Amino acid sequence: MSPRRSQLEARQTRAAIVERAVQVSSVEGLEGLTIGRLASDLQMSKSGVLGHFGTKEALQLTTLEAAIQVFRREVWERTADAETGLPRLLAICDAWISYLERDVFRGGCFLTSASCEFDGREGPVRDAIASALSRWHEALGSQARAAIDAGDLPPGSDIAAIAFQLNALAMGANQALQLFGDQSAPQAARRAMRATLSLEPQ
Amino acid sequence: MSPRRSQLEARQTRAAIVERAVQVSSVEGLEGLTIGRLASDLQMSKSGVLGHFGTKEALQLTTLEAAIQVFRREVWERTADAETGLPRLLAICDAWISYLERDVFRGGCFLTSASCEFDGREGPVRDAIASALSRWHEALGSQARAAIDAGDLPPGSDIAAIAFQLNALAMGANQALQLFGDQSAPQAARRAMRATLSLEPQ
DNA sequence: CCTACCGATCGGTAGG
DNA sequence: CCTACCGATCGGTAGG
Numbered sequence: 001m002s003p004r005r006s007q008l009e010a011r012q013t014r015a016a017i018v019e020r021a022v023q024v025s026s027v028e029g030l031e032g033l034t035i036g037r038l039a040s041d042l043q044m045s046k047s048g049v050l051g052h053f054g055t056k057e058a059l060q061l062t063t064l065e066a067a068i069q070v071f072r073r074e075v076w077e078r079t080a081d082a083e084t085g086l087p088r089l090l091a092i093c094d095a096w097i098s099y100l101e102r103d104v105f106r107g108g109c110f111l112t113s114a115s116c117e118f119d120g121r122e123g124p125v126r127d128a129i130a131s132a133l134s135r136w137h138e139a140l141g142s143q144a145r146a147a148i149d150a151g152d153l154p155p156g157s158d159i160a161a162i163a164f165q166l167n168a169l170a171m172g173a174n175q176a177l178q179l180f181g182d183q184s185a186p187q188a189a190r191r192a193m194r195a196t197l198s199l200e201p202q
Numbered sequence: 203m204s205p206r207r208s209q210l211e212a213r214q215t216r217a218a219i220v221e222r223a224v225q226v227s228s229v230e231g232l233e234g235l236t237i238g239r240l241a242s243d244l245q246m247s248k249s250g251v252l253g254h255f256g257t258k259e260a261l262q263l264t265t266l267e268a269a270i271q272v273f274r275r276e277v278w279e280r281t282a283d284a285e286t287g288l289p290r291l292l293a294i295c296d297a298w299i300s301y302l303e304r305d306v307f308r309g310g311c312f313l314t315s316a317s318c319e320f321d322g323r324e325g326p327v328r329d330a331i332a333s334a335l336s337r338w339h340e341a342l343g344s345q346a347r348a349a350i351d352a353g354d355l356p357p358g359s360d361i362a363a364i365a366f367q368l369n370a371l372a373m374g375a376n377q378a379l380q381l382f383g384d385q386s387a388p389q390a391a392r393r394a395m396r397a398t399l400s401l402e403p404q
Numbered sequence: 405c406c407t408a409c410c411g412a413t414c415g416g417t418a419g420g
Numbered sequence: 421c422c423t424a425c426c427g428a429t430c431g432g433t434a435g436g
Contacts, residue, residue: 192398
């Protein structure tokens, strides 16, 4: 047992704080997240919570990273068995909509909420959100390129346009589910995603 | 001059508060909007600001209504000259993307931001946001129905799916512009919108 | 529309 | 990890 007992406990406490912070900020936003609220929920003192991160901004960044890990696990890693290219792209679309349907986060897609909240601001949190979304677009684009190379998408397909459309449709499904509880939205999104992937460039 | 001078001035003050509230909350969110910030910006006392609305929630609702009016003016009313049906639908798509490109709100599409911020909450503000978005979907659906009746869209077109896709693409363009400053997004969104309107049901 | 004020809560620090 | 505390700000009220 290389970590001392107190270090292990500290790590578990920190993990519990982050887990709670993800759930709270999924509903209240990363700005609406407060140290006092977390301390109260976890029956700790405020300084006990803050001590693990130093500043609220560091807590926000850690919370964001944890939420990104959840998205990666629930969408990206779930499709690891699919063949690179169109098969994986189709699997990603299904896993993505499923992730929205399963209410993985109480406030809907964490990255979509965070993006809306910070897209008019500046600073490290905004930059981290933009970076994560940018990497996701690249992951989608990479699969689209493989699909073209395999002959599963037309050679002239616009890779960026495919990533843009898939992302937009997921955002639309998220809004329809969260705001209206529209149970037909996942189906509509899946169909439109499939149309995007079989009709490019037109 | 039927309104007395003091009433007229009060109305102008109120209008100035709402205008400022729209700009502030477009960046900070409707929850991030504070009475103190508004008072400071407008060089008024907090109670002078709050007196026009009573509560913060009433201020939020008034601010939201004002932002909806801006959207209506910048997107819906701009297309009033277009013929009902497909022509107006196409005009709406252009005006919608143009509204995003012109940065009408500093924080991007107000309704999209508000929807993300409140979709995990309850209460009158959330309800007002859902109602406004619902009416917009209906306006789009109504034009789509007219387009079908005129023979400009196939008889089997899924009206709700068209509204869903157009809305999703506008959300995607908003994110790409606000978060990445992606100048190719408006073009990508316009193309995808046109594809939606010429390829339904497939 | 103002001043003056309320209790609550904010992020954060000192010291242990 | 705690208690005790800081100045600032929150939404809101009383009274004029």
